[in-house]
Amino acid sequence: MATLTLSSSTGPVRFEAQPISNKVAMHVGAAGRVYFTAEEADAAAADLQRAAAELRQAVSAEAAA
Numbered sequence: 001m002a003t004l005t006l007s008s009s010t011g012p013v014r015f016e017a018q019p020i021s022n023k024v025a026m027h028v029g030a031a032g033r034v035y036f037t038a039e040e041a042d043a044a045a046a047d048l049q050r051a052a053a054e055l056r057q058a059v060s061a062e063a064a065a
Contacts, residue, residue, distance in 0.1 A: 015041070 002017040014027040024041040026034040036044060 001019070004015040006013045006015075011029045013029075016025045016027065018025050021035070023035040023037060026036065028034065
């Protein structure tokens with residue numbers, strides 16, 4: 001079973017493929033779980049990468065100013 005764990009400033013976030021339910025579960029500590037279809041998980045990952053790229057660009061522009 002594929003698992004990805006991210007460390008964030010608010011605590012760990014773990015993503016886990018669940019073939020039986022055909023979902024990807026996002027475990028957010030005490031906040032609980034969020035379930036995604038494979039397509040939703042792909043879209044969320046792409047959005048996260050775009051947001052990270054935008055943040056890097058904004059920080060670089062700010063540092064250059």
